[in-house]
Amino acid sequence: MVAVTETLQTINQLAGTGYKFGFETDIEMDVAPKGLNEKIIRLISEKKREPDWLLEWRLKSYRAWLSMEEPAWARIVHPKIEYQELHYYAAPKGPAPKSLADVDPELLNMYDKLGIPLNERAALAGVAIDAVFDSVSVATTFRESLAKVGVIFCSMSEAVREHPELVRKFLGSVVPAGDNYYAALNSAVFSDGSFVFVPRGVRCPMELSTYFRINARNTGQFERTLIIAEEGASVSYLEGCTAPMRDENQLHAAVVELVALDEASIKYSTVQNWYPGDAQGNGGIYNFVTKRGACRGRKSKISWTQVETGSAITWKYPSCILQGEGAVGEFYSVAVTNHFQQADTGTKMIHLAPNTTSTILSKGISAGRSSNTYRGLVRVMPRAANARNFTQCDSLLIGNHCGAHTVPYIESRNQSSKVEHEATTSKISDDQLFYCRSRGLSEEDSVGLIVNGFCRDVLKELPMEFAVEAQKLLAVSLEGSVG
Amino acid sequence: MLEIKGLRAAVGDKEILAGIDLTVPDGEIHAVMGPNGAGKSTLSYILSGRDGYEVTGGAVSFDGEDLLAMAPEARAAAGIFLAFQYPIELPGVGNANFIRTAVNAVRRARGETEMDTVAFLKEARNAVKALAMPDDMLKRNVNVGFSGGEKKRNEILQMTLLKPKLALLDETDSGLDIDALRIVAGGVNAARGPKFSALVITHYQRLLDYITPDRVHVLAAGRIVRSGGPELAVELEQHGYGGLGAA
Numbered sequence A: 001m002v003a004v005t006e007t008l009q010t011i012n013q014l015a016g017t018g019y020k021f022g023f024e025t026d027i028e029m030d031v032a033p034k035g036l037n038e039k040i041i042r043l044i045s046e047k048k049r050e051p052d053w054l055l056e057w058r059l060k061s062y063r064a065w066l067s068m069e070e071p072a073w074a075r076i077v078h079p080k081i082e083y084q085e086l087h088y089y090a091a092p093k094g095p096a097p098k099s100l101a102d103v104d105p106e107l108l109n110m111y112d113k114l115g116i117p118l119n120e121r122a123a124l125a126g127v128a129i130d131a132v133f134d135s136v137s138v139a140t141t142f143r144e145s146l147a148k149v150g151v152i153f154c155s156m157s158e159a160v161r162e163h164p165e166l167v168r169k170f171l172g173s174v175v176p177a178g179d180n181y182y183a184a185l186n187s188a189v190f191s192d193g194s195f196v197f198v199p200r201g202v203r204c205p206m207e208l209s210t211y212f213r214i215n216a217r218n219t220g221q222f223e224r225t226l227i228i229a230e231e232g233a234s235v236s237y238l239e240g241c242t243a244p245m246r247d248e249n250q251l252h253a254a255v256v257e258l259v260a261l262d263e264a265s266i267k268y269s270t271v272q273n274w275y276p277g278d279a280q281g282n283g284g285i286y287n288f289v290t291k292r293g294a295c296r297g298r299k300s301k302i303s304w305t306q307v308e309t310g311s312a313i314t315w316k317y318p319s320c321i322l323q324g325e326g327a328v329g330e331f332y333s334v335a336v337t338n339h340f341q342q343a344d345t346g347t348k349m350i351h352l353a354p355n356t357t358s359t360i361l362s363k364g365i366s367a368g369r370s371s372n373t374y375r376g377l378v379r380v381m382p383r384a385a386n387a388r389n390f391t392q393c394d395s396l397l398i399g400n401h402c403g404a405h406t407v408p409y410i411e412s413r414n415q416s417s418k419v420e421h422e423a424t425t426s427k428i429s430d431d432q433l434f435y436c437r438s439r440g441l442s443e444e445d446s447v448g449l450i451v452n453g454f455c456r457d458v459l460k461e462l463p464m465e466f467a468v469e470a471q472k473l474l475a476v477s478l479e480g481s482v483g
Numbered sequence B: 001m002l003e004i005k006g007l008r009a010a011v012g013d014k015e016i017l018a019g020i021d022l023t024v025p026d027g028e029i030h031a032v033m034g035p036n037g038a039g040k041s042t043l044s045y046i047l048s049g050r051d052g053y054e055v056t057g058g059a060v061s062f063d064g065e066d067l068l069a070m071a072p073e074a075r076a077a078a079g080i081f082l083a084f085q086y087p088i089e090l091p092g093v094g095n096a097n098f099i100r101t102a103v104n105a106v107r108r109a110r111g112e113t114e115m116d117t118v119a120f121l122k123e124a125r126n127a128v129k130a131l132a133m134p135d136d137m138l139k140r141n142v143n144v145g146f147s148g149g150e151k152k153r154n155e156i157l158q159m160t161l162l163k164p165k166l167a168l169l170d171e172t173d174s175g176l177d178i179d180a181l182r183i184v185a186g187g188v189n190a191a192r193g194p195k196f197s198a199l200v201i202t203h204y205q206r207l208l209d210y211i212t213p214d215r216v217h218v219l220a221a222g223r224i225v226r227s228g229g230p231e232l233a234v235e236l237e238q239h240g241y242g243g244l245g246a247a
Helices: A002-014 A038-047 A052-066 A105-113 A143-148 A156-160 A166-168 A181-189 A430-438 A441-458 A462-479 B040-048 B074-079 B095-109 B118-131 B148-164 B179-189 B229-240
Strands: A029-031 A090-092 A127-133 A136-140 A153-156 A194-198 A207-213 A225-230 A234-240 A249-252 A255-260 A265-272 A284-295 A299-310 A313-316 A319-322 A328-337 A340-350 A359-366 A370-378 A390-399 A401-411 A418-429 B002-011 B014-024 B028-032 B052-061 B080-083 B091-093 B164-170 B197-204 B216-220 B225-227
Touching: A029 B179, A038 A052, A052 A166, A052 A181, A090 A105, A090 A225, A127 A153, A136 A153, A153 A430, A153 B080, A156 A166, A156 A194, A156 A225, A156 A441, A156 B164, A181 A255, A181 A370, A194 A207, A194 A234, A255 A265, A255 A299, A255 A418, A265 A284, A265 A462, A284 A299, A284 A328, A299 A313, A299 A340, A299 A441, A299 A462, A319 A328, A328 A340, A328 A390, A328 A462, A340 A359, A359 A370, A359 A401, A359 A441, A370 A390, A370 A418, A370 B052, A390 A401, A390 A441, A401 A418, A401 A441, A430 A441, A430 B074, A430 B091, A441 B091, A441 B095, B002 B040, B014 B040, B014 B052, B014 B080, B014 B197, B014 B225, B028 B229, B040 B080, B040 B164, B040 B197, B074 B080, B074 B095, B074 B164, B080 B148, B091 B095, B095 B118, B095 B148, B118 B148, B118 B179, B164 B179, B179 B197, B216 B229, B225 B229
Parallel strands: A127 A207, A194 A225, A207 A234, A225 A255, A234 A265, A249 A284, A255 A284, A265 A299, A284 A313, A284 A319, A299 A328, A313 A340, A319 A340, A328 A359, A340 A370, A359 A390, A370 A401, A390 A418, B028 B197, B028 B216, B080 B164, B164 B197
Antiparallel strands: A029 A090, A127 A136, A153 A194, B002 B014, B002 B052, B216 B225
């Protein structure tokens, strides 16, 4: 690996300059005092003018959280998180904007800078966007055109006010308040997030997208997303995220719940680009996220696609509970770690009903001194006759100081089920690099091309508008590590 | 024009090239022949900039520039192309995408405008046809699952589209049946012109039945021991390298 080693050295000197979204936005903020206690939770609930049942739910979650401990099974190390040193609520000052015209121009500028125009005329064709800044949703585009076909797309806070019956019915129904440490924390303090409801038989006419931005200092971000697709409905949803470059670590603990009824289909894509920390491992987001989808109905389908390039730590296992007969779960993942990033990510496919199928395709790329772990569970329960799973986990190593780990768990309690697991580990070879360079590609472009080739089967699952973005992002994330 | 003067090179402690002098003027095709281990492939790798070889003496210039000081991609931009003896597989990378990326990287480096997809594909499809390659050749992943002959033809396809000034063909004939050999040679002959030169490295005279070289050089033990016209290749075929005291 002569070529790679050399480049590693050159690039490591330049490193840390690759993150393009590291700016800070100067906005007057309304910030809750540091620390977490019942008073803070009441304050959050009050700020959001929530009904009593929700406050009670938050308090119950908080009490559950107090009795829990951080999970220790993931292959990650980090200093103790001081939960009492964080702010649990931060929002731009002033009354909530009623329309785009009321949104602080500074905020609109920031989203423009990120390449996310909130102006509907300028927006990506056919994509509706909900923008979440620190704790609150600042704008949701194309709401009216969506409402015409009965699709509800709004912030979680609004959903609580406008559609309390739906929220009450589904919130916590997939990820219960006490599910795990970070989910319990989120349930206690979640600030905002997106809410999507697609009624029976409706195919959502445009891509829905939420864009998350952490800006405030020492502030945790805890968003909560809930997507419901009724019988025969279908929707494709994409989330993206960035944060400023800061020396200290910031906590992000989100919960996403999906519910698909009979023959409904939900496609959930993530392009995660939180600040990963610098080349020495300082700063970066701690990303502890619980994502789970319930395929409740017959022949329902939930498909997760994720491109994880950011965060100092990623702890994330988007899962499918296959409850309806013939339900389909899919998980397509690209996780890139560079420098000192740590990712422990994968999925759970729980087969409860007969004829359910699941597909897992995971591509891990590690460079620098990073650690990249695939952790996955395929569980087939006794009732799940003829369940079928196919798993493929591929790891690509760049350089000699990174690690790749694959930890698959398979539990089958039904004799008629079929579970397959394939795994490969490879390195970018000097021969491949030289072949590309001898054709005129720079070393970095060569790595980008080879890595994109390695991830192709996953990238093609992304909505078209975002596939190109994701490809560029992969190249940028590896800039500074490899060449 | 390629000018090699007193080129010496080693891998580790072992000297592979022991002082090579060779000039390939524009528009000419030169053949380098020689027994196994003579240093033929090493010469092509050093000219294209592969890591792992230490140049211990001499100089190489291409169109007046110091070739050895340039990165491999800069050499490609300057117009050098190496057809690999063992072409490399790139899983997941589509052939058309790969070649177009390369063509545009080279065009960018030369300050030329990039080629759009439509124009590129049109040219690529014509080249595929001329090389009697299957239609799906552009869609498949670079060299993945290609037969030996397909890989070699894919090298010539890249050469055709990259339009180099100097092509280094490293045993492009090895492993080819007679039909494929004709097609590959046809690709090289089609590129012939006053601005195209080539260094054809081969064991056998066979390829030279189809590509008539302007000059033939015999490389043995890291030195050029004889040079001559096309008739030298025929002589070698009859008497072997041993007849030159070069085996």
